[in-house]
Amino acid sequence: MTNDFETIVLGGGCFWCTEAVYTNIKGVIKVTSGYAGGSKEKPTYEQVCTGQTGHAEAVEIEFDPAKISIKQILDIFFISHDPTTLNAQGSDIGTQYRSIILYTTDEQKEAVEKYIQELNDAKKFSKPVVTEIKPLTKFWAAEDYHADYFNKHRSEPYCQIVIQPKLNKFSHKFPDLAK
Numbered sequence: 001m002t003n004d005f006e007t008i009v010l011g012g013g014c015f016w017c018t019e020a021v022y023t024n025i026k027g028v029i030k031v032t033s034g035y036a037g038g039s040k041e042k043p044t045y046e047q048v049c050t051g052q053t054g055h056a057e058a059v060e061i062e063f064d065p066a067k068i069s070i071k072q073i074l075d076i077f078f079i080s081h082d083p084t085t086l087n088a089q090g091s092d093i094g095t096q097y098r099s100i101i102l103y104t105t106d107e108q109k110e111a112v113e114k115y116i117q118e119l120n121d122a123k124k125f126s127k128p129v130v131t132e133i134k135p136l137t138k139f140w141a142a143e144d145y146h147a148d149y150f151n152k153h154r155s156e157p158y159c160q161i162v163i164q165p166k167l168n169k170f171s172h173k174f175p176d177l178a179k
Contacts, residue, residue: 027067035056
């Protein structure tokens with residue numbers, strides 16, 4: 001028996017935030033924080049933080065397209081971060097925090113390009129979407145201490161001030177998709 005799951009990699013700033021959002025979605029099988037989009041082999045968090053590796057903090061999402069569509073994955077992505085700022089999310093500044101989508105199929109690429117074109121045509125944001133779109137060549141899982149960061153550190157100020165509001169926004173906008 002084979003599964004029909006798909007994988008896509010999304011970078012929307014800090015991977016702790018993106019992981020926390022997608023972990024709570026029906027149809028999402030697995031979410032892994034890590035690094036993608038650059039050229040450095042086996043990068044570490046410290047190396048990625050320098051902005052010199054070309055990698056972005058990202059999450060690898062394995063999902064069941066029979067339960068959640070690529071459009072729904074993108075709907076969530078584009079409300080959970082600012083896709084109009086180049087190389088920054090809030091106070092996190094640098095190429096490692098850029099908005100990026102790394103697709104694994106031609107169908108995903110087409111869906112992402114169409115989705116972004118529709119956002120820009122409808123002027124959904126006050127500025128054009130600058131999300132980078134590229135094929136996934138390699139995803140490097142982050143160090144273990146980054147995994148499930150929000151659930152392990154809920155009371156920390158960053159989790160309360162930055163991550164919790166994103167989760168609240170997701171729950172409000174997509175109550176039917178929440179686990």
